Amino acid sequence: MASRSSGPGRTRVGRYELGRTLGEGTFAKVKFARNVDTGENVAIKILDKEKVLKNKMIGQIKREISTMKLIRHPNVIRLHEVMASKTKIYIVLEFVTGGELFDKIASKGRLKEDEARKYFQQLINAVDYCHSRGVFHRDLKPENLLLDANGVLKVSDFGLSALPQQFREDGLLHTTCGTPNYVAPEVINNKGYDGARADLWSCGVILFVLMAGYLPFEESNLMALYKKIFKADFTCPPWFSTSAKKLIKRILDPNPLTRITIAEILENEWFKKGYRPPSFEQEDVSLDDVDAIFNEAGNSQNLVVERQEERSATPVTMNAFELISTSQGLNLGSLFEKQMGLVKRETRFTSKRPAKEIITKIEEAATPLGFDVKKNNYKLKLQGEKTGRKGHLSIATEIFEVAPSLHMVEVRKSGGDTLEFHKFYKNLSAGLKDIVWSSGDQAKEGANEGSGIVQS
Structure with a gap:
């Protein structure tokens, strides 16, 4: 598979081109990525060095990552390699497409x-x-x-x-x-x-x-x-x-x-009953990359640089590989089908409106619901003002260009309670009825009903 050249607004780390965020936690963010040499899709877990290592846990974390790299089991996500920049640790993991x-x-x-x-x-x-x-x-x-x-x-x-x-x-x-x-x-x-x-x-x-x-x-x-x-x-x-x-x-x-x-x-x-023991072969695995990034002599030649491609004034274009990665398996149909009532920690909708209008509409719909809105190009961070069951509800929103006149909007819970996110999304979607687009023959009615919302 030929590798695609980096589009505008893309970030490169080593030989990987970073794409959309798949999930985030206190210490880490997980991003979809592609190996530009081989075209292989991976997930990269990005840890903040300062946050995770300030407790002098380098030795322990090195042991943990080394052990994980040595684990080769058909029912455990594979850890391919580890890289580091001056401020971050990048753990490159197997990417699976079948969903949860x-x-x-x-x-x-x-x-x-x-x-x-x-x-x-x-x-x-x-x-x-x-x-x-x-x-x-x-x-x-x-x-x-x-x-x-x-x-x-x-x-x-x-x-x-x-x-x-x-x-x-x-x-x-x-x-x-x-x-x-x-x-x-x-x-x-x-x-x-x-x-x-x-x-x-x-x-x-x-x-x-x-x-x-x-x-x-x-x-x-x-x-x-x-x-x-x-x-x-x-x-x-x-x-x-x-x-x-x-x-x-x-x-x-x-x-x-x-x-x-x-x-x-x-x-x-x-x-x-019907049990089949797992069959797999042990492979020779090198820990050279782990040793290199945790070498406290801090050899700068072992560090990668997070290189930001030139930013454009438009949303990041979502390529076919990423589009498939948002779907269950390789079934692209489920991306644009009407699946109301299945909102979990992440949901998406599509819109034919300009990206700037989508951003404005989300901001207008979220502010009255008691959310502080921070904008960064075509990404929004919404922070709930009230403390909920699991702290403040925080939401990350990003707009991707799927085709010149079609955008996909991803709304993802990045902190707080999933049920509260569900409630928030129902209220938010009521204010976005006029920008949501639904595929198929009922595009018009779907837009008016606020459908076209897809559960991840």
Whole structure:
């Protein structure tokens, strides 16, 4: 595949051309990127050196990234290479196109037991393999379970989700992290926990959600939620088989010392049905790039430069590769189909209006909703003034040119609560009715209804 020359407003890091933002967290941002030499699509996790390394965690982070690079497993996202500039660390990861596993539940409802078991087996394979190499996830949740184009489960962010890692002299982890609904009681308790046992609890919650279509522990009040988790106060729905119920109860045991282990799960009759152990070959992997960027002698020849191509006065043009990357698998149809009611952490709509008009309309719609708006060319950052369930709601918006007269607008939650984002988006879209374009024969009616909104 021939590589495309960098368009205006593009950023190059080494041999990679950076594209749209796929997600962001406290310490890191993940961007879609293309290797301009090979045309391969990748995801690049960009860490802020100052934020992450100021606690003298270089040695620990180097070990974590080295271990991740050595992990070659069919159910774990691959870490290709590591680069650094003076201010940032770039972790180049495998990019998968099948979307999140939980998108299947959002669109089709709960999975049949056999299908749920197939994904659970792949999840346990990944978790077991990483644990055997001393790597714990600590934040297993729906967003970290991806599917490749063939529907194979890939766990992302293994060992990278909670950098820097903090073990104390007791050999236990002491950082409370993760999404409350998926977190083990001992993690919330803040008395130190075993990373392997805590990961397994999260796997149990994930299995429950796959088969039930809803969470085992769900409360709008955080303290009420914690109480339920501490007591493992949940009920399996009647459609779960007896053996599945038994296994889930053994995984969701609030006492980590009596909780079932992965070794015991691998011998469980329900788990073993149709089980295929993973087959893969170990490859020779070089850690030269990791050593080079963490060489504290700070050899500047090992550093890459983030080079900004000349900025244009128009939005960044989205090429075909990126367009495909926004879609589930390679089905471009889902990009422009009407899918109301499925707004998650990220959503998109298309518009035939000029980019400047779109920016103005979003600003006009967001300000009365209590959001502070910051503009940077064709990107907007919206910061909620009120504190919500998980702090201030913050939204990132970017406009891409798909064709000369067609723009795609991406609206993404970058902080705060997903349900609050859902509510915000419903209110925002009411103010954007006249700029949204819908494909197909009903373009006009769709625009008037504010459809053409696509869930990611």
